[in-house]
Amino acid sequence: MSLSQFTGFRTVLASPFKNVLQLTIPSLNAGVQIRERSTKHWAPQFKKLRRLKIQKVKLPNFREENDASKLTPDQIRARMKEQGILPPRSWMEKPVLITATGAVFEPYVPPEGDGKLSTLSLGGAKQSVELLSKKSKSMMAVRKIKSFDEDFSTSTFPEIAQEVYLGAHKALAEKDYDGLHKYVTELCFPIMTHDIRFCTIRWQFLKSLEPPRIVHARCTDIVTKENVFSQVTVRFHTQQTLAVYDRFGRLIYGSEVVAKDVLEYVVFEKHLANQYGLWRIHEKIIPDWMPQREPGIKTFVQEEPEIETPAEDVTVSATPAESAVAAVA
Structure with a gap:
């Protein structure tokens, strides 16, 4: 054919x-x-359920050796490749990012009576002389900061510090924790947010009684000499109002009407080695001579008084022997 x-x-x-x-x-x-086939099911909407009726289960192999010391390197490699496990490294390295220090190095010691003594008085004159004697280290630290940050200036930095100060307290009053991280360090964040979960804060900045000024500056390095941190202490003398309410709406501290004069020494920190580092609040220095704050008035659940119930008279039936003795008497 x-x-x-x-x-x-x-x-x-x-x-x-x-x-x-x-x-x-x-x-x-x-x-x-x-695309059709002769084996197509008449109800395709249950296709997924029919597929799930049969599931593959990996059963353990009891004949397999589990002791890794008895296996050859090729067997260990094949088993780890089968299980999708990466081989371990001979060294243990973990990345560590240090964005803030854990304390204030060389903290500033405020002179006693600061904010109350005039510069014309004897005590005020002594304070001015002490500040001049401590300025040498601060000037060296400022020079170190300028070597990393050319835009840093002691005349303009107090204004920047005041903006950071106001932004941090506004974020705290609004409970904006994401925004608060931009203004405070990892050391200051838990201190500021402690025990305010069920509180309502009303804070308002009224005015500055004295312009903010730099009183202290220090620099230090951690681990390596290139990893430099800087801390600048700024003195704030302001007028503010603060009121704290508990979860029931009761006032536990302060007042929204009465303004108070506040004298604070705030430490600002910056990671100079980080190109994108920011000046953030690190801690507040509270001198020993400063008077103690008024404690907050907290509310508690009043316990119900226990009422003593009088004992009930219970009649006990006498035994036959006791009844006979009573009849003879």
Whole structure:
């Protein structure tokens, strides 16, 4: 049989089969290519459930050796590759990012009576002389800061510090913890947010009684000499109002009407080695001579008084022997 005869015979056999398919499958008559199969289920919406009826479970191989000391390196590598485990390294290195120090190095010691003594008085003159004697280290620290930050200036920094101070206290009053991280360090954040979860804070800045000024500056390095941190202490003498309410709306501290004069020594810290470092509040220095703050008035649940119930009289029936003794008497 020639090739042409075989092709014609195949065409004759294929035409009846094609007619049968067109009768059973309507998509062929429409000329639309649709992927169909004869084993398609009549309810395809339950296809996922039918697939979940059979789940592959990995059974443990009790004949497998579990002691790693008895396995060869190739067997350990093959087993770890099968389980998707990366091989352990011979060294243990973990990245460490130090964005803030854990304390105030060389804290500033405020002179006693600061904010109350005039510079013309004897005590005020002594304070001025002491500040001049301590300025040498601060000037060296300022020079170190300028070597990293060229825009730093002792005349403009107090204004920047006051903006950070106001932003931190506003974020604290609004309980904006994400915004508060921009203004305070990791050391100061838990101190400022301690025990205010169920409190409502009303804080307002009224005015500055004295312009803020830098009173102390220090620099130090951690781990390496290039990793330099700087701390600048700024003196604030302001007038503010503060009122704290508990979860029941009762006033526990301060007042929204009565303004108070506040004298604070705030430490600002910056990671100088970090190109994108920011000046943030690190801590507040509270001198020993400063009077203690008034304690907050807290509310407690009053315990109900215990009422003593009188003992009830209980009659006890007498035994036959006791009754006989009583009758003889």
